[in-house]
Amino acid sequence: MTTKPFPTWDDAATAGMDEASLLLYRSNLLGSDLRITNYGGGNTGAKVSLIDPVSGEPTSVLLVKGSGGDLGSMKMDGFSSLYLDKLVGLKQRYRGPDFEDEMVGYLPHCTFNLNPRAASIDTPLHAYLPFKHTDHMHPDALIAIAAMENSEQVTKEIFGGEMGWVPWRRPGYELGLMLENYVKEHPGIRGLVMAGHGVFTWGDSAKSCYQNTVQVIEIANAWLAKKSAGKAAFGGEKVSSLAEVEANEVLARLLPALRGLASASGGHKLAHVDRSDAVVQFVNSQQLEQLAALGTSCPDHFLRTKIRPLVLPESTWSLEGEALGAALNDALAAYRADYAAYYERCKRANSPAMRDANPVVILLPRIGMVTLAKDKATARIAGEFYINAINVMREANAVDQYVGLPEQEAFDIEYWLLEEAKLQRMPAPKALAGKIAYVTGGAGGIGRAIAERYLKEGACVALADIDAEALEETVAALKKKFGRDVVHGARCDVTSEESVIASVKSTILAFGGLDLLVSNAGIASSAAIEDTTLALWNRNQSILSTGYFLVGREAFRIMKAQRVGGAMVFIASKNGLVASNQAMAYCAAKATEIHLSRCFALEGAAFGIRSNVVNPDAVIRGSRIWSGDWSKERAQANKIDEENLEEFYRQRSMLKRSVLPEDIAEGAYFFAAEHLSGKSTGNILNVDAGNATAFTR
Incomplete structure (x- = not known):
């Protein structure tokens, strides 16, 4: 067992707190250490005096962690609040163990101040114990004692007469009465070990309750460590770990x-x-x-x-x-x-x-x-x-x-x-719940917008990008917004087979597989035909053609192995359909992307793998490809000032609208969402505000 000390109660931080705030502080402190209780597990309670909103007089109220909350992260609205006298009055309505579940239906009638937080099934355990502050925790040490064949005897050996013991009874009203009766019959004990459950402890103040709880756990830890010293865990090692x-x-x-x-x-x-x-x-x-x-x-x-x-x-x-x-x-x-x-x-x-x-x-x-x-x-x-x-x-x-x-x-x-x-009562799952997306160029404007759109719909997203610094910043921002579990960063050079394979593997290790591919990594270049060097041509082909092939092939392999379908979205360009002046290398590579998608659609259909193309045009705001020479080069090619470029493209469109990264993200979401495009593959969606020359038919 670990010897790391438990969190310390901070008297300075709690000075001047009222009873409700002290309960929240104690709850967060207990929930901050998984050795005390697991995520979402355990509950705390306090009996406090509050002003009745109807009578205007003080009344006794039980504050107890509500159903579904987590002690470590909860706020004050995580507590249910109930009139204590009404809870006590419920005893007259109790018809015995065969009917204890019906008592849950009475708890809302005991609600104080119209609090919407649903009361936990463990509410009677806190209500009927004669203590102001109560903790019900699930520390490994006490669960271990509660799960021993000779649990009652071991409890006595460890704690003497300081801790009581009750046999297994599922959570509910009857268990609350069992605890109440046991404490009446055994005055002076500091807590109870509940077989199969864990431990109940208490105190006259929030601080003394906390100290009692951690002291009981520390005693159990020390005893178990002493008893198990020198013994091989689980009978010793049978096999050794792989590297x-x-x-x-x-x-x-x-x-x-x-x-x-x-x-x-x-x-x-x-x-x-x-x-x-x-x-x-x-x-x-x-x-x-x-x-x-x-x-x-x-x-x-x-x-x-x-x-x-x-x-x-x-x-x-x-x-x-x-x-x-x-x-x-x-x-x-x-x-x-x-x-x-x-x-x-x-x-x-x-x-x-x-x-x-x-x-x-x-x-x-x-x-x-x-x-x-x-x-x-x-x-x-x-x-x-x-x-x-x-x-x-x-x-x-x-x-x-x-x-x-x-x-x-x-x-x-x-x-x-x-x-x-x-x-x-759980809300319906979002459209991309359970899906894993892999987005190349994920640290750029379009890639990030697509990642955010997918995350909003419940997907887990792996962002791949060659720019390590931008990738780190983007991943950190998305984790802060959507949570640490659902975002993964993988540095990737899409022109390197080894790098692509490694980044896809890291996605598998992070989430388990891959369902949605957004191939978006890109560059842009402009040059007259006679000024197009072989190096410029090869650079466009290696990133926009070979890169899309490598990423698509690896994603296809994973989707095929999973046998539950999948969706590929290639972010190509209007230039893949319509040649642009002084952009031969770029246009040719973008045309390759479109045809690659069709090839994936053709071979993937038998496995439920769909492949479609989103063609943006003139996405200037938020797009990294315009931060280099591309903006200057396109302005020169169109014989306009660079600062007028967005307005030029807006006026050139049929709808006279600017195209933003979020617009491309909507197209990428459409092709990812099975309920929207489950019967679409091999298709092209232009998101360009209208360009007649790029009409696909």
Whole structure:
């Protein structure tokens, strides 16, 4: 166990705070350390005196973390607020354990000050304990104790009489009453270990509650570390890890096929790879198969990871090509069949329909862990939760015997009607949710605009660009705007086969594959025919022709391996259809791009891979190609002043409108979105404000 200290309570920062602000401070502090509780897990509460908006008199109110929030990042609006006297009055409405779910429907009637934040299922646990401040956390150390076969005896050995212990009971009203009764019968204890859940602690003030919580965790950590000292984790190492380069090669080959097969039967998914020390120690261990089969022990864990993972042995992941696809298909089919059998064994008369039966967690001996989910953040968080489960199994098995939740109890949590209702309230996925886009020239004006458009529609985007500084700035800005999980930067010289292959591989390692290609990297040049040097000709061909071929070929290979279709968008130019004065090299290369797209459309149709062209014209504002000599050269070719160039192009258009990067992004989005252009391939969309000479027919 780590000896790194927990976050320290800052008296200076909290001076003058009211009780509600102190609760928020405590919550954020607890949630800032994943050793205390995992993302979205745990909850905090405080009983405070507030002015009733109706009577104008002080009244007791329970503030408690609301449903679906995260302690580390929540704000004050993340707390639900409920009249304490009404919560206490609910006891008269309780009809017993068989009817406890109906009590959730009463919680909105206890709302204080019309607070829209929905109350958590754990609200009764905080309401009925006789303490002003309460914490319910999921630290690995306490979950490990809660998941031991002899959990109650171990709790007594560690804490003596300072901590109580209650058996497993799923979250809800009955558990709240259990905690209340236990504390009445055992006055003076500082907290409770709840089998399968974690720990409940309390205090008279926000600070003393926080200190009590972390002290209990520290005591458990120290005891477990002492007991496990000198023991080989998980029975010791069975296999050794591959070198990083080898592991990356395996993953670059494996992930598209794995992701494609899982997506084909459960909707598009994103992948997250984790090769942290805890993961590698587990997947390389003697006890991997045995412990993985037992499943996780905490509701917060298996709600995000499923009850158990899929273990893919080296005999599977070491295969290549068709053999790899066949072996993966068999492994996933077997997992889905096993999950369906679990569902059939455990389902109730009113259980929701079976959900996606594909695995969330895939364990690879010698490599690490892959997690799959419908968005990247969920895939990453699922991995974090399974690391919590790994830590729990390691600590529990080192001193006792790890036990998972009984299968029926696990099912009743996973398919709980209240959980189903929460899922049904989730907003509909965006049009590009679960899709992975790769955009060349991503740091330029058009590339960035396309990336932003795709990100707004739910895609993950890898930006590739040769300009490392501009790429770094663009990636940082987009991560700040859209989140760190959904944006990836990969420096790429599209004229280099090695560079293209490397940047596409980095995209696979970041997200799991590739669904949308936007080939946009470009230059512009102008010269009379007799002044067009071979070097200028070759430069245009290498970037605009060879570059588009190399990027398209690699994307095509990945899309074909995934077998779930895909879309290619080539950002060409009006000049690919209409020759421009003194731009031979540029026009010829742009014409090649258009024909390349048609070739991809022709061969890709059999695999559901569409390829289309967007032809911009005169995109001056925000476009990097106008920052060099191109602006000056085009002004000279058209015999106008350079500062009048945008107005010249605007007036030249039929619609008399300027064309902006965002306009090109709309065209690129149209061809990426299956619901808009799913029956379009081999087509050209001109976004040029109207140019009769460029009409395609």
